[in-house]
Amino acid sequence: MSGALTVPALPAGAPRRRPGARWADEAYRRGLGALALLVFVVVALIVYEIARGAGPSIRAFGWHFLVGTEWDPVADRYGALPYVFGTAVSSGLAMLLALPLGLGTAIYLAELAPHRVDQAVSFVVELLASIPSIVYGIWGLFVLAPLLRTLVEPWLIQHFGFLPLFQGFPFGIGMLNAGIVLAIMVVPTIASLSREILLATPPSLREAALALGATRAEAIAVAVDAARPGILGAVILALGRAVGETMAVTMVIGNSNRISASLLAPGSTMASVIANEFTEATGALYLSALVEIALVLFALTLVMNAFARLLVLWATGGRSDAAGAA
Amino acid sequence: MKPEIRIRTHDFDLFYGAHHALKSVSLEVPANSVTAIIGPSGCGKSTLLRSFNRMNDLIPGVRVRGRVELSGLDVYAPGTDVVELRRHVGMVFQRANPFPKSIFENVAYGLRLLGVNRRAELEARVETSLRRAALWEEVRDRLGRSALALSGGQQQRLCIARALAVEPEVVLMDEPASALDPTATARVEELVLELKSRYTIVVVTHNMQQAARISDTTAFMMVGELVEVGETRSLFTRPRQKLTEDYITGRFG
Numbered sequence: 001m002s003g004a005l006t007v008p009a010l011p012a013g014a015p016r017r018r019p020g021a022r023w024a025d026e027a028y029r030r031g032l033g034a035l036a037l038l039v040f041v042v043v044a045l046i047v048y049e050i051a052r053g054a055g056p057s058i059r060a061f062g063w064h065f066l067v068g069t070e071w072d073p074v075a076d077r078y079g080a081l082p083y084v085f086g087t088a089v090s091s092g093l094a095m096l097l098a099l100p101l102g103l104g105t106a107i108y109l110a111e112l113a114p115h116r117v118d119q120a121v122s123f124v125v126e127l128l129a130s131i132p133s134i135v136y137g138i139w140g141l142f143v144l145a146p147l148l149r150t151l152v153e154p155w156l157i158q159h160f161g162f163l164p165l166f167q168g169f170p171f172g173i174g175m176l177n178a179g180i181v182l183a184i185m186v187v188p189t190i191a192s193l194s195r196e197i198l199l200a201t202p203p204s205l206r207e208a209a210l211a212l213g214a215t216r217a218e219a220i221a222v223a224v225d226a227a228r229p230g231i232l233g234a235v236i237l238a239l240g241r242a243v244g245e246t247m248a249v250t251m252v253i254g255n256s257n258r259i260s261a262s263l264l265a266p267g268s269t270m271a272s273v274i275a276n277e278f279t280e281a282t283g284a285l286y287l288s289a290l291v292e293i294a295l296v297l298f299a300l301t302l303v304m305n306a307f308a309r310l311l312v313l314w315a316t317g318g319r320s321d322a323a324g325a326a
Numbered sequence: 327m328k329p330e331i332r333i334r335t336h337d338f339d340l341f342y343g344a345h346h347a348l349k350s351v352s353l354e355v356p357a358n359s360v361t362a363i364i365g366p367s368g369c370g371k372s373t374l375l376r377s378f379n380r381m382n383d384l385i386p387g388v389r390v391r392g393r394v395e396l397s398g399l400d401v402y403a404p405g406t407d408v409v410e411l412r413r414h415v416g417m418v419f420q421r422a423n424p425f426p427k428s429i430f431e432n433v434a435y436g437l438r439l440l441g442v443n444r445r446a447e448l449e450a451r452v453e454t455s456l457r458r459a460a461l462w463e464e465v466r467d468r469l470g471r472s473a474l475a476l477s478g479g480q481q482q483r484l485c486i487a488r489a490l491a492v493e494p495e496v497v498l499m500d501e502p503a504s505a506l507d508p509t510a511t512a513r514v515e516e517l518v519l520e521l522k523s524r525y526t527i528v529v530v531t532h533n534m535q536q537a538a539r540i541s542d543t544t545a546f547m548m549v550g551e552l553v554e555v556g557e558t559r560s561l562f563t564r565p566r567q568k569l570t571e572d573y574i575t576g577r578f579g
Contacts, residue, residue: 207423213410
């Protein structure tokens with residue numbers, strides 16, 4: 001048979017589509033498209049507003065803003081180094097503590113745990129990620145701080161007090177507390193993403209290693225090695241979260257603007273100083289300096305997140321939903 | 327003179343949970359020759375192959391009964407060191423599975439597991455293995471490059487080189503050419519013929535022509551049972567079993 005298909009004519013009384021129906025689809029598509037586009041508009045507006053607000057501070061201090069250590073609202077002179085330092089130290093400490101815990105959990109779940117244990121623990125790990133940060137803050141303040149003050153920090157001072165890292169007075173709140181709270185907050189990110197990345201590496205790699213006489217641990221090492229770029233992505237994503245975390249850190253870090261070598265000393269991060277001082281920033285330049293910190297924080301986390309997500313997507317061959325959800 | 331037997335199974339049964347995958351298989355694999363295992367999909371030929379180096383242990387719920395001997399060693403005895411066993415049995419898989427490392431490090435991997443770390447020794451043994459796998463001339467000037475950049479056929483020969491590097495007695499190949507194009511398949515087949523003077527080779531294949539071309543002994547399996555085993559030429563020309571005849575003449579499978 002050849003030729004075009006013929007459409008049989010509808011019988012006389014058959015229901016017909018309204019003439020406008022075909023345009024409804026088009027309008028629906030465009031309407032939703034516009035809503036999706038709105039996301040880009042919102043991001044662009046945020047960048048524009050922050051950059052505009054930071055303008056006076058940028059003009060007044062230039063690059064010196066990032067290296068200056070003076071933060072003096074009375075004299076209207078602002079340098080953000082103590083906060084950059086605080087963010088770096090608290091996040092760095094968090095990563096140092098969270099990496100072994102998160103990666104160890106991921107390896108256990110992906111490679112060794114029985115299916116039911118994997119399901120149960122993965123569920124709890126994801127749950128951990130959904131706890132509001134204020135709850136972590138309260139825990140840090142009322143549970144962790146007394147524990148650090150009465151037990152951990154005196155012990156550290158007694159045994160490792162010769163290191164500048166552990167000198168000073170055991171306040172309970174400070175860099176150490178912030179680092180521990182942040183570590184617990186980012187473990188789910190590292191653990192669940194790394195688990196997924198390990199599950200995405202081909203089982204044939206482990207088989208090849210085992211067939212060559214590798215032990216279970218050696219075969220797993222091959223898989224972890226293959227997953228390294230993705231795991232690095234997970235770690236950077238977690239770092240991005242730690243860098244930007246505000247509420248919990250503000251509650252437990254002690255809010256001092258001094259740079260101290262000691263982890264026991266109180267400090268501040270970029271996020272925490274904004275939260276603390278925004279409501280009382282009366283001068284125009286004071287407000288602008290805080291907004292400039294926000295700009296730096298925004299740029300930093302944006303770059304880290306973009307880079308990390310690309311790594312994770314690449315490592316999981318685009319299969320990971322978590323790269324978008326974390 | 328009767329040839330030396332490298333692998334011997336005796337009344338060997340294997341169960342995946344309730345599924346009886348291998349039924350009382352008794353097979354002898356002569357040393358320094360190529361033995362092909364053929365049969366329709368799901369007949370248990372890969373399972374049997376993976377029983378020789380206990381790769382089935384990885385699957386939860388596997389039980390075995392009966393004996394497998396490799397050079398006289400009781401493979402499933404409680405005291406057998408599986409890691410040690412696998413060092414004597416090389417394995418090549420259906421899909422080339424090089425590690426995401428350099429060509430050199432792929433071949434050196436098994437040696438490093440054995441504690442070989444001297445650069446000169448590694449280099450010598452990597453070269454020997456790559457030569458035996460007929461890959462040396464193609465990769466000698468790019469050993470540091472990623473193995474994943476090689477073609478599919480080269481990757482499979484690299485996997486063979488990797489298996490040979492630790493000097494196994496036996497090389498097990500699980501449909502080693504099924505994912506390759508005809509040219510690459512021909513190269514792998516030539517290689518198998520070259521290797522049999524040194525190693526005992528067992529090849530699982532669903533390709534009967536391939537079995538006829540490369541093997542000395544052929545074993546035919548169906549639904550978990552070893553139907554017939556014999557010298558390849560006679561099995562293909564004068565099969566003793568009706569089932570074998572039906573299969574090789576293409577009446578099913």
